[in-house]
Amino acid sequence: MKSLYILLAVIILGMFASCxxxxxxxxxxxxxxxxxxxxxxxxxxxCWINEESLQREVFHSAPYASRLDTAWQYxxxxxxxxxxxxxxxxxxxxxSFWAMMPATGINSTLVLSVDSVDKNKAWVGLxxxxxxxxxxxxxxxxxxxxxxxxxxxxxxxTIYIWSVDQKLMYIDDVDFKFIYR
Numbered sequence: 001m002k003s004l005y006i007l008l009a010v011i012i013l014g015m016f017a018s019c020x021x022x023x024x025x026x027x028x029x030x031x032x033x034x035x036x037x038x039x040x041x042x043x044x045x046x047c048w049i050n051e052e053s054l055q056r057e058v059f060h061s062a063p064y065a066s067r068l069d070t071a072w073q074y075x076x077x078x079x080x081x082x083x084x085x086x087x088x089x090x091x092x093x094x095x096s097f098w099a100m101m102p103a104t105g106i107n108s109t110l111v112l113s114v115d116s117v118d119k120n121k122a123w124v125g126l127x128x129x130x131x132x133x134x135x136x137x138x139x140x141x142x143x144x145x146x147x148x149x150x151x152x153x154x155x156x157x158t159i160y161i162w163s164v165d166q167k168l169m170y171i172d173d174v175d176f177k178f179i180y181r
Contacts, residue, residue, distance in 0.1 A: 047080040050160060058170050060098040060138045065172035068108070068163035075171040077160025083153040090151075090178040095159060096142045097174040101132045107164040112145045115156045122148035128161070138172075144179075 053072040059065035066075035075097075082089065095110060107129050114122040124145055131141050151157070161171050 047078040047084075049077050049079045049158070050074045051076065053171075058100070060100070060170075060172035065170045066161070066174075067168070067170055068161070068166075069168045070166045073163045073166055075161035075163075076174055077158065078176055079156060079158040082151060082155050082157060085157075085178055086180060088180055089153065090147050090180055092144050092146045092179045093157075093159065094142070094144050094177040094179060095175070096140065097161065098138045098172045099128065099132060099141050099161070099169060100138045100172075101135060101167075101169040103135050103167070104132055105129060106132070106167045106169055108169060109162045109164055110141075110143055110145075111158070111160055111162050112148075113158045114148055114151050115158070116152075116154070121150050121155060124148065125162075 050066065050072070053066040053068060053075055054064040055067045056063055058067070064076075066072075068075055093112065099108075101108075107127075109125040109127055112122075112124040113120060126143055126145065128141065132139055145159075147157075159176055161174075163169055
């Protein structure tokens with residue numbers, strides 16, 4: 001019986017010794033692809049915003065999608081300090097998502113906002129109004145947004161889709177890749 005306790009203690013100690021006490025920033029930096037110099041939103045689990053827009057009724061891939069309308073104008077997106085993304089300034093960000101609108105011609109915008117502690121430093125909006133040609137059909141939308149020149153490591157970057165008209169639309173499978181090359 002004593003040898004069983006010793007064996008159990010050795011196994012438990014071995015498990016603790018093999019644990020890697022990395023921080024979230026270490027995990028995010030580990031997800032940086034050194035070949036292409038990108039970091040994906042999947043490596044930034046604590047950066048997601050506007051969870052209130054998520055619903056389960058209509059989606060491109062289960063279980064959730066953002067529903068934008070008069071109650072909620074802003075999609076699921078990200079907000080992160082630049083210094084938490086990497087040790088260098090991103091050059092641009094690749095954004096991809098699926099969108100579905102019950103009507104064409106809905107005024108909506110893909111937004112990249114850069115904020116310092118006390119003010120908004122830059123706001124870039126790409127109109128999506130003409131992106132959806134067929135109503136009630138999911139469409140993949142991709143864009144590359146150059147990072148504004150005035151961005152510093154101490155700024156906060158926010159990216160989301162804004163339903164300017166406050167008309168019903170759905171956004172799903174949102175992905176962001178910060179490019180450093």
